[in-house]
Amino acid sequence: MxxxxxxxxxxxxxELRRACEGSGNRFLFTDVKDDASGLETLPLDITNRDAVEMxxxxxxxxxxxxCAAYTNVDAAEDDIxxxxxxxxxxxxxxxxxxxxRGATLIHISTDYIFGGEGxxxxxxxxxxxxxxxxxxxxxxxxxxxxxxxxxxxxxxxAWLYSPFGxxxxxxxxKLASQNKSLKVVYDQVGSPTAAADLAAAILxxxxxxxxxxxxxxxxxxxxAVSWYDFACEICSAAGSSCRVTPCxxxxxxxxxxxxxxxxxxxxxVKETFGVSxxxxxxxxxxCLKALGY
Numbered sequence: 079m080x081x082x083x084x085x086x087x088x089x090x091x092x093e094l095r096r097a098c099e100g101s102g103n104r105f106l107f108t109d110v111k112d113d114a115s116g117l118e119t120l121p122l123d124i125t126n127r128d129a130v131e132m133x134x135x136x137x138x139x140x141x142x143x144x145c146a147a148y149t150n151v152d153a154a155e156d157d158i159x160x161x162x163x164x165x166x167x168x169x170x171x172x173x174x175x176x177x178x179r180g181a182t183l184i185h186i187s188t189d190y191i192f193g194g195e196g197x198x199x200x201x202x203x204x205x206x207x208x209x210x211x212x213x214x215x216x217x218x219x220x221x222x223x224x225x226x227x228x229x230x231x232x233x234x235x236a237w238l239y240s241p242f243g244x245x246x247x248x249x250x251x252k253l254a255s256q257n258k259s260l261k262v263v264y265d266q267v268g269s270p271t272a273a274a275d276l277a278a279a280i281l282x283x284x285x286x287x288x289x290x291x292x293x294x295x296x297x298x299x300x301x302a303v304s305w306y307d308f309a310c311e312i313c314s315a316a317g318s319s320c321r322v323t324p325c326x327x328x329x330x331x332x333x334x335x336x337x338x339x340x341x342x343x344x345x346x347v348k349e350t351f352g353v354s355x356x357x358x359x360x361x362x363x364x365c366l367k368a369l370g371y
Contacts, residue, residue, distance in 0.1 A: 079103045081284065082139045084172070085146030086119050087111070089240040090186065093277035094143065101285065106137055110146070124168035130175050141284060142172050143184045147216070151190070152333040154211040165215035166222055173226035182229045182289040184280060189236035189268065189298075191217040194337020199302075201343045202234070202294045210334040220294070231283065232294040233276070233347075236340055237308075240273035241368045246305070250312045251369070254320035264306035264324035268340045269298035272361035279353045288351055295350065296342035299358040308358075315363055316371040 081098075085091045086107040098105045108122035123129055124146050134142070148154060148164040169185055176183040190213035191206045208214045223230050239245040247270075253260055279297055283289065303311075306324040313320050327336065347353055 079140040080138045081105045081141040083107050083143045089242045089273040091145040092242040093273040097277040127171040151212045155333045161215045166218040169219040170222035173223045173228045177228035184231045187234045188216045189340035194340045199341045199343035233297045237268045237270045254318040259321040261325040262306040262309040263327045264304040270358040271298040295347040301358045302341045
């Protein structure tokens with residue numbers, strides 16, 4: 079099969095590139111700009127439908143994996159039009175071309191489509207209630223994909239981190255190296271997810287021949303933890319002497335609202351695709367090793 083990956087310069091795109099080494103399928107990695115020095119990356123702007131159609135036609139694409147998104151949660155509150163363009167119009171274009179070609183679209187979504195006011199793991203059929211522009215535009219992207227009539231698999235994930243790009247793990251490591259103590263919120267709970275684990279799950283779905291199982295699925299690493307506890311584990315595992323103390327979200331107000339509880343129920347993805355999901359702590363230690371800790 080010929081598989082097109084968008085947003086290769088991001089965390090998940092980079093991990094997919096690593097995960098597919100040795101695959102019998104042909105992967106084409108694309109991004110709006112080539113930030114992957116020394117690695118082949120084709121230019122593609124997913125907000126340009128003609129460009130998407132052209133590359134999919136010329137390369138005989140059977141599967142599209144959309145890792146491209148506007149993910150700056152706070153900036154999206156002021157940059158609504160661009161967030162809508164990347165998070166809704168882009169997926170709509172990919173879905174249109176996928177339907178036209180009879181291809182499958184694997185689209186990545188987020189826990190931010192939910193309000194996060196509950197206290198039990200959120201199932202796929204729970205009612206969305208986004209409290210931010212980021213969440214609203216990602217939900218609009220989901221709807222555009224579903225309404226397109228293409229064969230799709232939507233994977234909702236959360237708290238992604240990796241050795242690539244900017245993320246919570248790398249931020250904490252940097253701050254811990256510069257400070258004797260840190261305050262981190264403890265009233266937001268979720269499931270830290272290594273982008274490598276999500277990439278492995280995507281590759282499993284593709285290569286095990288399960289692309290016809292259209293629907294929406296949750297995927298995060300196993301376990302639940304607050305940002306405070308996550309930061310404590312990062313510092314401990316990295317051998318940092320920085321002291322981490324808990325605080326309330328109100329002490330660090332942000333422009334966009336964050337879900338207070340966004341643990342996703344993963345029973346459906348495990349039952350449907352037979353994926354094995356690691357615990358977040360195990361995967362964190364693997365990521366830290368890759369970062370040299």
